[in-house]
Amino acid sequence: MAASSNRTRLRYLLHLAQDNLDFRLPEIKALLALRGKPFHPGEHFKEKAPFWCLDGLCEDDVRGIMARSVCAKSAFELWGHGQTHSELRTSLLTYPSELMTPFLHKDSTYKINVYTFNKTLEFPDRIKRINAMEYLPFEGTVSLKSSQHIFCLLEDYGTDPNNIPEDPYYIYFGRWIADGQRELIRSHSVKNRHFIGNTSMDAGLSFIMANHAGVKENDLVFDPFVGTGSLLVACSHFGAYVCGIDIDYNTIHGRGRSSRTNQKWRGPDENIRANLRQYGKEKMYVDVMVSDASKSVWREAALFDAIITDPPYGIRESTRRTGSHKDVTKPADGIYLESHVPVSQAYHLSDIFTDLLNFSALHLVIGGRLVYWLPVYRPEYCEETVPLNPCLRLISNCEQMLSSHTSRRLITMEKIKEPEEFDSLAHLADPRFSPFQGHNAFREKYFSGVNKRKEENKSDLNGE
Ligand SMILES: C[S@@+](CC[C@H](N)C(=O)[O-])C[C@H]1O[C@@H](n2cnc3c(N)ncnc32)[C@H](O)[C@@H]1O
Structure with a gap:
């Protein structure tokens, strides 16, 4: 009885990385959801702060989060805290001794x-701080190299590097529990990746996407715009089986020009399977194939636990789909010659997102998540421009700036019901259920902004 009441009193402290600030809360919430736990922030919770106190968890939950998080650096069992060292001391001396001993x-x-x-x-100031902790009843032996228990005094001097106070704003003391997975950002860097392309997704963001999607062991994950498979690499690391499609033959078959500056053509075995092999995850590779995301080839069933993707925005790659506005006569037997090259036409961004949401509504399992990037022209952005679907609930929407006027938003949605016939009328109730045409001109707006900036810079240089 006493043990269980103690367990509920425990509080944990997360130390978070100060980059990708927007992505941290959805990541931790998604990892908690994987364990069936709600997010309970302690008092004074500030989303952009480097330290968060969390209530209602046990040590296993915290270890589980840290085994996945790329946003959290370390986690501690919080023993005491305060605005001053004297407040910290009071707080520590009231911490139940049976939890410390x-x-x-x-x-x-x-x-x-x-x-x-x-x-x-x-x-010398660090040593002073450590010596000052002697009021705690430490009876063990200090060992710097292989200590059984690590304690940490954490001082928060705020987030403004131009205004660093003499004394910390807040101080914490706790027992170290675990570090997060920041190391994955280095070990999986695309700089050392076997097969890369112009739009290969950064390793840190790929792992964040897999976490927002709540990918777990033995899941089946699909990327309909797979490119060089960076998102599949991240999902396979977390134990998911992975597959994907891309309209580009060369990308899927690892042929054509290399994206590396010192190499003209892609070498043999530069493909997604080899990327997974590089990280010891080849057994999680299901397959990839050349296919057009606008024309589904899948049987109508809930097939995937997660759909994670980075659709083309038309900036560094074209947004094309098969088909033509003209009448292309199909052979009478419906079979094209082997030499036939399908024609393609523009694939408007609004259609890409509508198709992606409809596809996810049909092919995700209930509770499965869609995670994708939505490019936005910031002056026009408002929440109403984020595409909706009656079968998908919006879970999170985080911004990553691309320039002063453009950004991309990482959208996470969860499937809540199977598609029904009358869903096609949902746009009558809310226009967000029909495609937002404003997304289509993203490319023009992106480049017009760049040119505008160049002009402004020129004017600045000319002293105008
Ligand atoms: C932004 S890239 C994806 C990059 C990928 N996440 C990676 O890490 O390499 C978008 C991909 O979508 C593909 N694509 C464009 N139109 C497509 C379509 N209609 N169907 C399937 N793939 C398409 C492009 O060939 C490109 O590889």
């Missing part, structure tokens, strides 16, 4: 780290 006994080894956010402390 298992980690302080005389047969154990330990060390205390000092971490300061937005300020560098000189070595």
